[in-house]
Amino acid sequence: MQSLARGFELLETLADAGGEAGLSELAERTGLAPATIHRLVRTLVGLGYLRQLPSRRYTLGPRLVRLGDTAERLFGRWATPVLGDLVGEIGETANLAVLDGDHAVYVAQVPSPHSVRMFTEIGRRVPLHCTGVGKALLTTLPDADVTALLGRTGLPAVTDTTITDPVALRAEIALGRERGYVIDEGEQEPGVRCVAAPVPGPHGPAAVSVSGPQGRVDEAALARIAPLVVAAGLRLGAILADT
Amino acid sequence: MQSLARGFELLETLADAGGEAGLSELAERTGLAPATIHRLVRTLVGLGYLRQLPSRRYTLGPRLVRLGDTAERLFGRWATPVLGDLVGEIGETANLAVLDGDHAVYVAQVPSPHSVRMFTEIGRRVPLHCTGVGKALLTTLPDADVTALLGRTGLPAVTDTTITDPVALRAEIALGRERGYVIDEGEQEPGVRCVAAPVPGPHGPAAVSVSGPQGRVDEAALARIAPLVVAAGLRLGAILADT
DNA sequence: ATCGTTTTTTCCGTAGTACGGAACTTTGGG
DNA sequence: CCCAAAGTTCCGTACTACGGAAAAAACGAT
Known part of the structure; x- marks a missing residue:
């Protein structure tokens, strides 16, 4: 479904460009013909998902706010209190991610109070084999699914500690x-240690994680952190089950 | 551009349905053929804007969160502190709206601390002639534009205080x-009084408003509130000008 | 387990929508 | 005022999207 995909491609491109761009800039970034883009943006502006500024440049429109809020509420809203507790207990950034196709997507996070902290973008897609949340998601899948999935994605090395051997x-x-x-030992980002646990339940795979610099998250801290993360996963699962 | 519009129609329908629905439910709500919907949702799921639960039902997907956040940041982020100050000074809900086509759209709000308060959905489109923000937006437009716009929309009565006479x-x-x-005297919602002021500047029409029940927002309060709202509009305009 | 019903998914010929090159218009800079 | 760049409209072609119909899968009841 080409035009739908292209429409969203424009929105994403606009988001990448900092939320504002002219038609020709969009044409250059996407490689689409100006006429095609014009037709797409005209439709999107008409629907309210894009806004045309007086300068004729385009910005993400107000109706996206509503959709995003609803989506966020669906995932993040009920999760942030639990993540907040984790951050309070541990002092490192806590994330919630879900399985989306062959990747993990961060859907909620509460940042650590430290000035040096993990920063994960909400909505970011990351591979499964080299992230804490990804590996936690894999533990929830049947072996057959894991095999099929890894067959599709492979195990590309991201850092020198990334696990590239299927066995x-x-x-x-x-x-x-x-x-x-x-535990993720800097497999996605050097120097970052991450503890992740699955969120059990009948709602589709999800996982919770806590990550911070290896200097703070040392062996001693790990022993204290792990049970807390697991407990948070269970709490999140219980909340989901009620809904 | 039909398929784009239909794709977003599905997303909105899903949001209306509380964020989760099955294919047949979407078919019924939208009136589209199941085959058509299936094709659309397949594309949207592939792109990550929709998620298919294990129950085969559909939910708004994680990538919408990112788009929504970016859009919200664009409008709301810089505005909420100012709105928050207004709420602190006045104690009633404060909103920011922009002109979007022939309607006003709420893009940011800070709710009043009272338990009985205005509730305006972010992203909601409202007519210009019967709302505080709408009329404030009209004051920023040249007379010719106002005439053209009102010619298109007309002045439908929403409550019995709605202004239906063009003169x-x-x-x-x-x-x-x-x-x-x-001032909006219950022209959109009976019993609600609203004070709104334009946000001046070269960024496209915008307006700020404060609204609450007529019981609390009485004549005396109006005299105190109006200058504060005007000042907030100026502050917002100044912030925008810097960006 | 077996059968009927509902829901989801696939198929496919047709209709019409979207495509994009090219021409035209507008905007902003010199 | 003129020129270059950006934005918009036009239009014939091609292919994409449409949706009825049939198949497949899930669900429930017997």
Whole structure:
């Protein structure tokens, strides 16, 4: 469905450009013909998802706010209190992610009070094999699904600690299932250690994580943190089950 | 551009349905053929703007969160502090709206601390002739534009105080231009009084308003409130000019 | 387990929508 | 005032999207 995809491509491009761009800038970034873009933006402006400024440049429109809010409420709203408790107990950034196709997507986060902290963009898609939340999500999937999924994505190296061996990853997943949590040792971002646990329940795979610099999240801290993250996962699962 | 419009129609329908619905429910609500909807949702799921739950039902997807956040940041982020000050000074709900086509759209709000308070949905479109922000927006437009716009929309009565006479509305606009603010006397919602002022500047029409029940917002309060709302409009305009 | 019903998904020929090159208009800068 | 760049409109072609119909899958009842 081409035109739908292109319409959203424009919105994303606009978001990447900082929320404002002219038609020709959009044409250059997307590689689409100006006439095509014009037709798309005209429709989007008419619907209120885009706004045309007096300068004839375009901005994301007000109706996106409503959709985004509804979507966020759906995921984040009920999750942030739990994440906030985690941050209070641990002092590091807490995230909630869900499985979306072959990737993990962050849908809620509460940042750490430290000035040096993790910053994960809400809505960001990350691979499963090299992130805490990703590996936690994998522990919730049947082996057959894991195999199929990894077959599609492969295990590209992101840092030099990224697990690129399918056998090693499978062992990691098995360990995660056993302990109830997984650890990411800078596999996506050097120097960042992350503890993640699945959010159990009948609602589609989700996972919660806490991440911070390896300097603060040391071996001693890990022992204290892990049970708290697992407990948070259970709490989130329980909340979801009620809804 | 049909398919784009239909795609967004599905997203909105889903939002209306509380964020979750099955395919057949969407078919019934939108009146579209199941095959058509299936094709649309398949595309949207593939793009990440929709998520399919294990129950095969659909939910708003995580990527909408990012778009919505970016859009909200664009409007609301810089505005909420000012609106918050207004609420602190006045104790009633404060809103920011922009002109979008022939309607006003609320893009930011800070609710009043009272339990009985205005509730305006972010992203909601309202007519210009019967709302505080709408009339404030009209005061910023050249007479020719006002005429053209009112010619398109007409002046439908929403409550029994709605101004339906073009001459009376024009006088109201003239008065607003003179005083720097307008008053909405339950013209959109019975029992609600609202004070609104334009946000001046070269960024496209915008307006700020404060609204509450007529019981609290009485004549005496009006005298105190009006200058504050006008000042807030100026502050917002100044912030926008810097960006 | 077996069968009927409802919901979801796939198929496919047709209709019409979207495409994009090119021409035209408007805007902003010199 | 003129020129260059950006934005908008036009229009014939091609392909995309449409939706009825049939198949498949899930659900529930017996």
